[in-house]
Amino acid sequence: xxxxxxxxxxxxxxxxxxxxxxxxxxxxxxxxxxxxxxxxxxxxxxxxxxxxxxxxxxxxxxxxxxxxxxxxxxxxxxxxxxxxxxxxxxxxxxxxxxxxxxxxxxxxxxxxxxxxxxxxxxxxxxxxxxxxxxxxxxxxxxxxxxxxxxxxxxxxxxxxxxxxxxxxxxxxxxxxxxxxxxxxxxxxxxxxxxxxxxxxxxxxxxxxxxxxxxxxxxxxxxxxxxxxxxxxxxxxxxxxxxxxxxxxxxxxxxxxxxxxxxxxxxxxxxxxxxxxxxxxxxxxxxxxxxxxxxxxxxxxxxxxxxxxxxxxxxxxxxxxxxxxxxxxxxxxxxxxxxxxxxxxxxxxxxxxx
Amino acid sequence: xxxxxxxxxxxxxxxxxxxxxxxxxxxxxxxxxxxxxxxxxxxxxxxxxxxxxxxxxxxxxxxxxxxxxxxxxxxxxxxxxxxxxxxxxxxxxxxxxxxxxxxxxxxxxxxxxxxxxxxxxxxxxxxxxxxxxxxxxx
Numbered sequence: 001x002x003x004x005x006x007x008x009x010x011x012x013x014x015x016x017x018x019x020x021x022x023x024x025x026x027x028x029x030x031x032x033x034x035x036x037x038x039x040x041x042x043x044x045x046x047x048x049x050x051x052x053x054x055x056x057x058x059x060x061x062x063x064x065x066x067x068x069x070x071x072x073x074x075x076x077x078x079x080x081x082x083x084x085x086x087x088x089x090x091x092x093x094x095x096x097x098x099x100x101x102x103x104x105x106x107x108x109x110x111x112x113x114x115x116x117x118x119x120x121x122x123x124x125x126x127x128x129x130x131x132x133x134x135x136x137x138x139x140x141x142x143x144x145x146x147x148x149x150x151x152x153x154x155x156x157x158x159x160x161x162x163x164x165x166x167x168x169x170x171x172x173x174x175x176x177x178x179x180x181x182x183x184x185x186x187x188x189x190x191x192x193x194x195x196x197x198x199x200x201x202x203x204x205x206x207x208x209x210x211x212x213x214x215x216x217x218x219x220x221x222x223x224x225x226x227x228x229x230x231x232x233x234x235x236x237x238x239x240x241x242x243x244x245x246x247x248x249x250x251x252x253x254x255x256x257x258x259x260x261x262x263x264x265x266x267x268x269x270x271x272x273x274x275x276x277x278x279x280x281x282x283x284x285x286x287x288x289x290x291x292x293x294x295x296x297x298x299x300x301x302x303x304x305x306x307x308x309x310x311x312x313x314x315x316x317x318x319x320x321x322x323x324x325x326x327x328x329x330x331x332x333x334x335x336x337x338x339x340x341x342x343x344x345x346x347x348x349x350x351x352x353x
Numbered sequence: 354x355x356x357x358x359x360x361x362x363x364x365x366x367x368x369x370x371x372x373x374x375x376x377x378x379x380x381x382x383x384x385x386x387x388x389x390x391x392x393x394x395x396x397x398x399x400x401x402x403x404x405x406x407x408x409x410x411x412x413x414x415x416x417x418x419x420x421x422x423x424x425x426x427x428x429x430x431x432x433x434x435x436x437x438x439x440x441x442x443x444x445x446x447x448x449x450x451x452x453x454x455x456x457x458x459x460x461x462x463x464x465x466x467x468x469x470x471x472x473x474x475x476x477x478x479x480x481x482x483x484x485x486x487x488x489x490x491x
Contacts, residue, residue: 017410017411017440018410018440018441018442021410021411021412021413022413024413025364025413028362029361029362087392088387088388088390091387091388091389091390092362092390093386093387093388093389093390093391093392093393094387094392094393095383095384095387095393095394095395096392096393096394096395096412097394097395099394099395099396099397099408099412100395100396100397106400106401106404106407107401107403107404107407109407112411113408113411114411114412115392115394115412117362117392119362
């Protein structure tokens, strides 16, 4: 690691806001040396409680985050917030507008609010976000809140880097078929019906509760993976029914009016209950390990794809191959085999040795 | 142009500071910057200088565009400059001021550390080009 990066890490750990901000920029930009920075920060992270908040545009996420953060601050905790907004697919530009709604926490430097844009990357954004969480965690934030629009798979990946996921809906947001659809409703640990002073709140709450009820049963029967894992490890889960019962979290539904702060205490309590569940059931550790497994895979895949790009360049670029395929001189499978062959040969050689 | 944007994304804070409640111009600039491929953080109305400093530091922006129509620039801009210095963020942040600024105040603002003042009627492209050319190297 170069001296500049060492200094940056040292300043960050020493509590410099500027260094924290700069480190996140390097992470976002994938600047040279950002990997060394994240590596160095990793051992200092791991104590922050990470909360993901998602929901459709206009559901009131930013206002809710503002009030939730205020509540944590009132208890003396320090908070980091990462707000992810979409970027233009045409220009890459973005207006990151969530900061405006952090009205309760303005001027409070112990709330570190950072806007991130999607920058058109798919897989990379969730890696960048979780690296930014690592930076805030190492900086010493007690809580980190990730806020994102729950529009697509990518955004779902981002909130899933959190320990607890809050899904926000507003009353009257669609009929009951919406509740049947796959997507963000499947990932919530806590559901918030925000704008609960509006008409239709009771119905939306009832629909969510019905959905949760329906989902918890079939899942319990289908989700036999844990039994198998436990048996393989020789753990005594012969009478697994109770254990399974104890290790299942039933999502809670909370009503809030974010603009007035009503229901924020209920939300915080629900999140605390989920946290307790995660810790006592051992799921916290399990979740972290699953996340790291995914992250390692993603990193290795992205490194490998860089190697492949280099291999293409060395052989005259992918376009030449494509032209040959279009001319029926060769076919995509043969080309793929050819390009991967050296890597495969190398790996087989090491296996033999 | 787009190749540049891919290499490094320019981050801007568009700041409304003080009491003036008119931000149509700030919205127009925010949108033009977005369309130029910048990442724009808009502060919202009625911000105190300390809030602008907090946002600029946390968001690690390359550029702050301060929009002032109320005539309070001589009191507000120095506070922002001082705040940035306090966090070691002054040296590598490009500060622009837009809005209603009398000619005789321009020099004073520039001495304070403002890179350029853009009055009413400045073509948008001129502002965008200025940011591209002068965004600090990091």
